[in-house]
Amino acid sequence: MKALSLLQPYGSLMFVPDGKRFETRSWRTNHRGLLAIHASKKLDKWHGGFARKHHATLWPNDEERVIPTGAIIGLVKIVEVYTTDDALNAGMISDTEKLFGDYGPGRFAWRTSDSIKLPFPIPCDGMLSLWEVPVEVVRQIDEQVTNVWLEEKRNAMSPEEFYNLHMNVPVEKTEGVWPQT
Numbered sequence: 001m002k003a004l005s006l007l008q009p010y011g012s013l014m015f016v017p018d019g020k021r022f023e024t025r026s027w028r029t030n031h032r033g034l035l036a037i038h039a040s041k042k043l044d045k046w047h048g049g050f051a052r053k054h055h056a057t058l059w060p061n062d063e064e065r066v067i068p069t070g071a072i073i074g075l076v077k078i079v080e081v082y083t084t085d086d087a088l089n090a091g092m093i094s095d096t097e098k099l100f101g102d103y104g105p106g107r108f109a110w111r112t113s114d115s116i117k118l119p120f121p122i123p124c125d126g127m128l129s130l131w132e133v134p135v136e137v138v139r140q141i142d143e144q145v146t147n148v149w150l151e152e153k154r155n156a157m158s159p160e161e162f163y164n165l166h167m168n169v170p171v172e173k174t175e176g177v178w179p180q181t
Contacts, residue, residue: 001133001141002038005126008067011039013100014075015117020114022093022109024084024101029110029130032078036141037132041070071121072137075145076112084109118144 003025006014009139013020014037016083067153087093087109124133133141 001034001138002031003072003124003126003133004130005040005128006039007042007044007110008039008069009044010100011037011073012067014076014112015115018030018096020097020100021099021113022087022097022111024103025108025110026106027129028081028108029078031079031130035076035078035112036072036129037074037076038124039068039071039073039121040126043069065092065171068121069087070125071123072118072141073121074115074117075141076116077114078110079113082111082112083107087111105109110179116148119148120144 005011006023010020010023010134014023082090082092085105088103092111093103094111101109118141122137122144124137
């Protein structure tokens with residue numbers, strides 16, 4: 001799994017509703033698909049106001065209200081890469097989005113979608129450019145993403161449907177009684 005390190009709060013903004021959907025870089029990437037977002041250890045100077053405004057929504061389990069750094073905080077999908085000129089000329093970049101990146105000439109805008117915020121940031125050292133996530137960290141990401149997915153399915157399904165999905169076996173319900181194991 002590939003990862004990209006972002007200064008905070010820009011990493012966290014990828015997971016705020018109506019937040020950051022483009023990542024701007026001085027270089028193009030051919031990578032498409034899943035990308036882990038790593039919150040680098042450095043903080044941008046305006047992180048304090050962001051942390052106060054959005055922290056409880058993004059990390060409700062963190063009572064210390066510390067913006068995560070030095071950790072994988074979620075996943076996005078890279079859908080396409082545009083020159084910043086093309087993205088701006090096509091009207092893809094909102095005024096708010098312009099605040100979250102460098103849309104100067106000669107740069108690239110990576111369009112992302114399907115962001116998944118991890119419930120618990122996973123400590124991990126970051127690197128420059130795209131980098132490979134260590135196998136043990138990928139396992140931890142998989143576990144958290146599976147739990148998020150199961151929770152979403154549990155909320156959207158009947159108990160019988162969820163049980164069948166979770167157990168991965170066909171089960172018949174008899175007169176309102178759950179199957180005995």
